[in-house]
Amino acid sequence: MKVTAQEISERGFSISFEIATPWARSAAATAMEGAVSALRGEINIRRYQSDLAVTGEVMVAASRTCDRCGGDVTLTIDGPLELTYVPNLRGEISPGGTRELVSSELDLGLYKEGSLDLSLVLQEHLALQLPWRVTCDLPNVSPSGEACDPNLLKPPERGPDPRWAALAALVPDASEEN
Numbered sequence: 001m002k003v004t005a006q007e008i009s010e011r012g013f014s015i016s017f018e019i020a021t022p023w024a025r026s027a028a029a030t031a032m033e034g035a036v037s038a039l040r041g042e043i044n045i046r047r048y049q050s051d052l053a054v055t056g057e058v059m060v061a062a063s064r065t066c067d068r069c070g071g072d073v074t075l076t077i078d079g080p081l082e083l084t085y086v087p088n089l090r091g092e093i094s095p096g097g098t099r100e101l102v103s104s105e106l107d108l109g110l111y112k113e114g115s116l117d118l119s120l121v122l123q124e125h126l127a128l129q130l131p132w133r134v135t136c137d138l139p140n141v142s143p144s145g146e147a148c149d150p151n152l153l154k155p156p157e158r159g160p161d162p163r164w165a166a167l168a169a170l171v172p173d174a175s176e177e178n
């Protein structure tokens with residue numbers, strides 16, 4: 001879902017979306033790293049010369065698993081969206097728009113070829129709001145069962161991290177020695 005800078009008139013550009021909006025649902029699922037169960041929002045864009053001020057409201061709920069107990073949870077991100085995009089004109093920035101971000105630039109994005117991809121706007125907004133660790137006790141996390149104990153150190157009913165299996169396979173007899 002791309003909007004060209006030219007399309008954004010003096011009055012600005014607005015779009016709303018919900019769970020049946022394919023681009024928004026797909027972008028939300030990517031950013032949330034899980035199936036989206038609820039989504040609604042609105043994005044407004046205003047242009048100041050070549051800079052784009054993007055504001056709006058987004059509510060999304062997605063299925064995740066608790067990083068502590070492994071239980072199924074619903075993670076909700078609900079709140080205002082506020083991002084600023086500037087044209088990608090500087091030669092040292094790669095075509096992919098990737099470069100190291102300093103903290104003051106975290107809410108400053110780049111758009112290229114005169115158009116802004118709203119899927120990326122939504123993804124960037126959600127990525128900035130995501131908790132670094134999803135656990136049952138967070139206020140925006142609803143466990144499907146009982147919330148786990150925040151003091152729980154070892155997840156119950158789970159085998160070793162599957163990544164260790166690949167390592168163990170490299171060491172002959174590793175499984176027999178223990």
Ligand SMILES: [Zn+2]
Binds near residue numbers: 069135149
């Ligand atoms: Zn948990």
